[in-house]
Amino acid sequence: GNSVTQMEGPVTLSEEAFLTINCTYTATGYPSLFWYVQYPGEGLQLLLKATKADDKGSNKGFEATYRKETTSFHLEKGSVQVSDSAVYFCALSSGNTGKLIFGQGTTLQVKP
């Protein structure tokens, strides 16, 4: 079946450091890929998405590229801020309902 695997956290970085959170997936067909973020005390919200191979999703300085050959969708940001501290979830959607399958989440803590 379909599944998503993320690097384990927590990830602790200093402000302005480079961020990579790895995500790989297993899926039949051609899924859409997502990163959702959960800030402390808030609900999950969509950060970025990519719907086909080689697409790059981007938002708020974060980027991820849909790599079909490596079945990956790694999240990157060039310079993190304290306000980026949150839990990040990689997810995929296949089929026609929009149902999401999530990874286990990666906690990011950015220190001043």
Next chain:
Amino acid sequence: GAGVSQSPRYKVAKRGQDVALRCDPISGHVSLFWYQQALGQGPEFLTYFQNEAQLDKSGLPSDRFFAERPEGSVSTLKIQRTQQEDSAVYLCASSPLGPGQGATGELFFGEGSRLTVL
């Protein structure tokens, strides 16, 4: 309201009690999903509604779990005879699109209902 609203935000139940969790999706949203999120884990799919029709309940862990959306808007997740392993955050999400309308996985989530079973 502007977003997905869930109530109660926190619920403590004694083992064996029944609980009901409510979800108010964004007005006009066709699709509604329930997820279960255990501590330190990602959300796990429970069930899906398109309007009032429950099209997928493959993720419900047992027959103690029941969900409904009788008028195609508000939904209720009911858990009967709660067990300690039911302790989790229950997330509701909605989408304006349904099957055949280009539904893509862009969901709007509520803040969740945290259930603790003692």
